[in-house]
C-alpha cells in the first residue's frame with residue numbers, strides 16, 4: 334500500500350484508517366514541536382501529489398477487510414495541500430459508509446475553495462496554536478504571508494456553514510503560547526469558532542526543536558479550565574492528527590490490541606539492532622510514518638524506548654536495556 338495505512342488505534346478517532354496524500358514533510362508550517370523534524374518543503378502551493386484513482390483502488394482493496402471508525406486524511410504533511418481533496422472525499426463517501434475525517438493545520442482554511450472541499454468530510458480537526466501573529470510565527474513558523482487572523486476567521490466561516498463535527502486542536506508549548514494574555518486571546522478566537530470540542534495537547538515526544546518544552550499536567554489543567562466545558566486534554570505525538578487522550582497509566586505493549594502489540598514488537602526489534610529516526614523506522618519496516626510514530630510513542634510510554642538527540646539535531650530512538 335502506498336497511500337493507505339493502518340487502521341491505527343487512536344483514542345479520539347477509534348480505529349483510524351489513514352490516507353497519506355502529500356510527500357513527506359511537505360507542509361505550510363515548520364512547527365517547533367513537529368516530531369517529523371524540520372519541514373523539507375515549506376509551501377502553500379496545492380498540487381495533485383497522488384492520483385485519486387490509485388488511492389480509491391487501495392481503499393477498495395483494504396476497506397472490505399478492516400474494521401475502521403474513520404478514514405482519515407492525514408499523513409506526513411499537510412493534507413489540504415492536495416489539490417483534489419474534495420473530490421477524493423466525495424469518492425470515498427460513495428465507496429463506504431465509514432465516516433471521513435480530515436486533520437489539518439488550518440493554514441489554508443482562509444481559502445474558500447479549501448473550505449468548500451472540506452464540507453464533504455464528517456469530521457474536520459483544524460489546529461489553532463496561537464492568536465497573535467508574533468506567537469504564531471514562533472510556534473508554527475508558517476510559509477511567509479500566512480496570517481493567524483485569516484486562519485481563525487477562515488475556521489470561523491467554515492464552522493458557520495459546516496454541518497459535520499468540528500474539533501479544534503491546540504498544542505501548548507512552554508514559554509511560547511502559554512502566557513495568560515495569549516491564552517485569553519486564543520479563548521476569544523475559540524469562542525467565535527464554537528467548535529464541538531477543543532483538544533489540548535502539549536509536547537510529549539522528541540520535537541523538531543529541543544527548546545520546545547511541554548506544560549505540566551497542572552498547567553494543562555489550568556488551560557483546560559480556561560477553555561471551558563468543551564476542552565479536553567490529549568497526549569500528543571507532535572505530528573498533526575496523531576494523538577491520543579492522556580492515559581491514566583502507561584500503555585504497555587501486550588496489554589492492548591494484538592495488531593498494536595505486533596507493530597510495537599517490530600519497531601522494538603529494529604531499535605535493538607540500531608538507533609533510528611522515526612523516518613528510518615518507517616522506511617525500514619515499510620510502515621507509514623504516522624504508524625511508526627504511534628508505535629514509538631507507545632514504546633516510550635512503556636519505558637522500553639528512549640531518545641537521543643544527535644549533533645545534526647535529529648532525534649534518534651534507542652531500545653532501553655532490559656534484564
Ligand code: SF4
Nearest residue numbers: 360362364367438573
Ligand atoms: S506538526 Fe503538522 S503542521 Fe506542524 S510542521 Fe509537522 S506536519 Fe506540519
